[in-house]
Amino acid sequence: MVRRTDTRQRMLDSAAELFHQQGYHATGLNQLVAAVGAPKGSLYFHFPGGKEQLAAEAIRQSAERLCDMLRAIVASSPDIITGVENVVEALATSLEESDFQRGCPLATVALDASGDSEAIRQACADGYTSWHTLIAEALNRPNTLDTGKADQLATVVLAAVEGGLLLAKTLHDTAPLRAIAPHLRTTLERELS
Template sequence: MGQTDTRARIPGAATVLFRRHGYSATGLKRIAVEADVPFGSIYYFFPGGKRQLAEEMIRTSGTEYGRMVLALLDSGPDPAESLLHAFEAAADDLAAADYADACPTETVALKVASSNEVLRVATAEVSRSGSAR
């Protein structure tokens, strides 16, 4: 396992855990276990700890999620049909995940953005860019 692989697995695991359990209920030890990395690797790659991981998740996953939504909305010539398709796809995805995996940015933003300025700013910037819409 190389450094690049370890560096990539940490935010991937954090994203899954933040989406499913929320920011407050996800600890760094649990992220390390899920990523299959030594606990110290989190602070080696992410010296800002959980807040830095959440900010990266918001900026990365929010942008990716926004692109996916826009692709669904642009999936056909009729805007109304595309919108219906986007909502149906989102509903199918939520049901398939037993309602555990929602929008990656909103799960964190709804809980901590009002009390964590760094995460509020990251969420606002991603939302304003149009990527998370």
């Protein structure tokens, strides 16, 4: 079994950032190892499956980190509706602070490479599923919705936020992302009452 080292983690962190900003195909192996300051052979030592394995693991890490952030925002909010609004605002602020370079950590790679690689597609799918599950569980507290309804609402929230992020990143304007918050509030208030 390959030993986990600081170099391995630095590769994952750098890859996550590069894939997040540039996508899979635009990020080369030389760029990945240069970002860490490691020899090319170390990439294959830590990731015998090469760039594809590195990408899948970096995507999983990015998805987990965002899920942790979402969970913390929702948990610190007085209710799920405010939590959704707070998530939208946090994502908009992050996008602005990155000068519109960092939208969803999965979207760029999902659009770019999930059709080419089952491992990457599955890592993206698992990430989206974890976020969807978090939203559905938060919507269903304290067990007032049936599972199907919570699932459908979570899909609406996730799709709206993901679409808003994509538009905001593309237009270099957070207005499309921020515009969804009041509409989600209206929808959730109606559905959760």
